Amino acid sequence: MGLNWLDSIDHLKGVGPARVKLFQQVGVSTVRDLMFHFPFRFESVAVRPLATILDQEKVTLKGKVVTPPVVAYFGGKKSRVSFKLAVNDHEIINVSFFNQPYLKQAIQLGQERAIYGKWQSNRQTLLGMKLIQVAQEGQDFAPVYHATKGLKQSAIVASIAASFNQYQEAIPEVLPQHLNDQYRLLDLPLALYAMHFPSDQEQHHQATRKIIYQEFFLYQWRLQAALKQHETEPGLQIHYDNDQLKTWISHLPYELTQAQKQVVNEICRDLMAQHPMRRMVQGDVGSGKTLVAFLAILASLSGGFQSALMAPTEILAKQHAQSFNQLFASMGMEAALLTSAMTAKAKQAVLDGLANGQIQVVIGTHALIQETVQFKQLGLVIIDEQHRFGVGQRQALVDKNDKIAVNLLQMTATPIPRSLAMTLYGEMHVSTIDQLPKGRQPITTRWLKEDQLEELEDHVAQELEAGHQVYYVLPLIESSEHL
Missing domain, CATH: 2.40.50.140 (Nucleic acid-binding proteins)
Incomplete structure (x- = not known):
């Protein structure tokens, strides 16, 4: 067999078992790992x-x-x-x-x-x-690498030099050649070598351009591959009752904005599709994302499936549950609340209702991803403020239906430019609510310096005298779903 840069570094001259263990401590196991173990600076x-x-x-x-x-x-x-x-x-x-x-x-x-x-x-x-x-x-300059006790810089340099001496021909070019030509990028073997041993500063700059471009290219490729996989993966089709959904919308105390209508239509198309929905809804505070999420829940409900909405804090989960019940209780629908702060008896009642299907809509915190939470027929998962949850936490809720992939809707109030959204959420479709409901006051954001604190206090006092409310948002040392 020929050389493969995925070979263990013990194939390199001068790299024995002791050095292999030391390299493993800095995340280097293969020849490829070693070539990508770049110096964090150069000594002049x-x-x-x-x-x-x-x-x-x-x-x-x-x-x-x-x-x-x-x-x-x-x-x-x-x-x-x-x-x-x-x-x-x-x-x-x-x-x-x-x-x-x-x-x-x-x-x-x-x-x-x-x-x-x-x-x-x-x-x-x-x-x-x-x-x-x-x-x-x-x-005229020397590379300096992240190391560990017992692993000297000289040993790292010698090992990396050995990797190129033995495996230079085994480095595969990753990018299509037309992209290398179009953006004047170095070939990968030369770029990798120049990341460690550049002939001058300009060559190191060109090597860095190639490595950064390749990293973003592969990142986007993986996201697009994930999206294509989702589109071929069998998903849970929800044949919702469109007439019923229109009736419920007509009973709302206010009219949807055109942006909300468009996003609701995009979500409903996803629910009817043969592959699972993977959609991100973004919009400023006050744009009506929560109502769009509630309408997605109603669509799922009309198709006979359960829905779960997970929020990062107990306060927000309670607000969502109260809002849902105020809007739709008169139409015969009610959402249950599930948080870890509930009594054992109340929590068990919700767990039983979800398992036997009597509870169709649940809104809660991280408590929703506990193993004790089981659904009879979960069809839609909604994650509010999705950036507050880890990938594993979001997936844990999606996996509550172990029979088939459920539909996932994520929401964020963080304004994300379209290009950045496609970069970060390339594996998801992105919907944007870019209109505020009628009568909604525009939000004014101001940044004050410390010497303007008195001005802020005067403004707060004026708002209180006018009968308005004021609230402070303070950072926590540790996250908590109760605070």
């Missing part, structure tokens, strides 16, 4: 005239060792390694490392070394802090 080892270096400035100097290193011990366990270094061809400086006696073995007479330390101009001495591993002869 460019030649600088000593006269341009400020006293006490931290700098890296490169030169030839012209005297053997000598170790002197003093004050018990304290020590100093000293030697002379010829820099800029003819200038001789002193180099001292304190309390690192083992460095004597790493420094040899006549050797080229790059040393990072603090310059003392009056003594013409560099107080060494560490030896820098220069990757190539004549290179």
Whole structure:
């Protein structure tokens, strides 16, 4: 078999079992991992005239060792390694490392070394802090990598160099060539090599362009692949009663905006489709996202399926449940509330109702994803403020119907430009409510500095005197569904 860059790094020369374990601690197991273990910065080892270096400035100097290193011990366990270094061809400086006696073995007479330390101009001495591993002869900068105890920079550089020496031909080009040509991108083998050992700063910049473009390309490709998979995956079709839904909408105390109508139509089309709905609804605060979610619940209800709406806090879950019941209780529909703060008896009643199908609509917090919550026929899952939940938490609720993929509707008040929405939620269809209901006051947002606090207090006082309410939003140290 030929070389494969997914081979374990123990295939590389100089990488034994001990080094394999150390690399695993920094997330490197394969040759590919090693090639993508990029330096987080470069040390400059460019030649600088000593006269341009400020006293006490931290700098890296490169030169030839012209005297053997000598170790002197003093004050018990304290020590100093000293030697002379010829820099800029003819200038001789002193180099001292304190309390690192083992460095004597790493420094040899006549050797080229790059040393990072603090310059003392009056003594013409560099107080060494560490030896820098220069990757190539004549290179004016050295890569610095994330490491772990026992894994030296020199070992990382040597291993990465070995990976390219042995596996350069095994690096596959990922991007289509026409994209490389169109955006003037380096081939992947050269780009990866230049991320570690660039010939100059411009080549490193071009390598970075290629790696960043490829990362975003693959990210979008995966999202599009996920969307295509959803569209071929068998889903739960909800044959809702359109006439019944129109009747319920006609009994609402206010008229839907055109934007709300459009989003409701998009959701209803998804419910009727043969693949599961994966839709994100975005809209500013006050645009009527919650009502759209409630109408999606009614559509699911008319088709004979249960719905669950999960909110990040108990307060919000209670508000949603109260709003739903105020709007639709007179039409014979009621939503149950489920939170972890409920008594065991009340909670069990809801669990029993969901399991036997007597409860068709439930609104709750994280309590909805507990294993004890079982549905008779769950058809629609709605996640409010979806950014407040992890991927696993959202999936846990979707998986409550283990027979077939249910329909998922997520809501966010965070304004997301279309391009960013497609990037972040490329695996979902995006609907936007871009109109406020009639009579809704526009929201004014102001940013005040600390020296304007008195102005804020005066404004609050005026609002209170006018009989209005004021509320503060304060950050929590830890998230809580109760607060």
